Amino acid sequence: AQQQQALESEIAELLQQQDAAIVAHYYTAPEIQALAEATGGCVSDSLEMARFGRDHKASTLLVAGVRFMGETAKILSPEKRILMPTLEATCSLDLGCPVGELSVFCDQYPEREVVVYANTSAAVKARADWVVTSSIALDVVRHLKAQGKQLIWAPDRHLGNYIQRETDADMLLWDSECIVHDEFKAKALEDLKKVHPQAAILVHPESPQAVVEMADVVGSTSQLIAAAGRLETDTLIVATDKAIFYKMQQAAPDKLLIEAPTAGNGATCRSCAHCPWMAMNALTNIRDALRDGLPEVLVDEAVRQQAEVSLGRMLAFTK
Ligand code: 13P
Ligand code: SF4
DSSP, X not given: OHHHHHHHHHHHHHHHHTTEEEEEETTSOHHHHHHHHHTTOEEEOHXXXXXXXXXXXOSEEEEESOHHHHHHHHHHOTTSEEEOSOTTOOOHHHHTOOHHHHHHHHHTOTTSEEEEESSSOHHHHHHOSEEEOTTTHHHHHHHHHHTTOOEEEEXXXXXXXXXXXXXXXXXXXXXXXXXXXXXXXXXXXXXHHHHSXXXXXXEOTTSOHHHHTTOSEEOOHHHHHHHHHHOSOSEEEEESOGGGXXXXXXXXXXXXXXXXXXXXXXXXXXXXXXXXXXXXXXXXXXXXXXXXXXXXXXXXXXXXXXXXXHHHHHHHHHO
């Protein structure tokens, strides 16, 4: 504990020296989330991370999350230095959607607007017409449908499928998934619900359809935390990365939070409800990044300018 405190003080000092702020996601470790808040940074969902980073006056942002979040910060703030604890922190959705393959697919349907999830590379965002996060995907797709648009959706098939069911939009879906949410199991969730019949079920829409269909609330990480505070019931079953429990418990201090079951109940799952790439963020590599100015997130300028258009549409849409 003493060692952790010393690290936290060192990071706080470096943040001041470097004119830097931490922008963290809810899936990072509790000590990172707490430090981000205590030092004037933010902890939030991917949409709010993008907005906060763009609007913050610091000249350096330390993005604690996964690579696409660092790239988004750079796309929106080219004048800022964007540091990350490691550039190895990727996302299975980003890996599952190489820009070359997506472009070939999109070129076959030139009449369709291309809507991509924020969990993609800068190059994929540059190829898209729209970027969305889970918190505004429904609103954007409803808006596009009202304009009579046909869509290509990439890369998360579960989220795409959910949005298609909710909006009845004409969408061609890319076939990729989040390895964390894909593991939640509807049958085991049914059994758990029998043990806690009063519990409300909160689900991130990257989860499989059968799990989403059991949800009382479907939403982005911020939306799920807000719902946890608001709901009347005293027990919540939560189907998303378990690192969210830190802020969710603060929002709902008197409620019992239970993890939704994953494949094999922990024995055989690929991720056991915690993203392996989010887990690469730690106080030690945050300190190192701020001290050494490395690794820095860089995005090719032509790609950045293109990606800024589709990302800018998303941010303008929510204002
Ligand atoms: P949110 O935008 O809901 O925070 O989701 C980001 C993410 O990576 C979910 O797995
Ligand atoms: Fe990607 Fe899933 Fe990890 Fe989020 S939790 S960063 S969607 S792999």
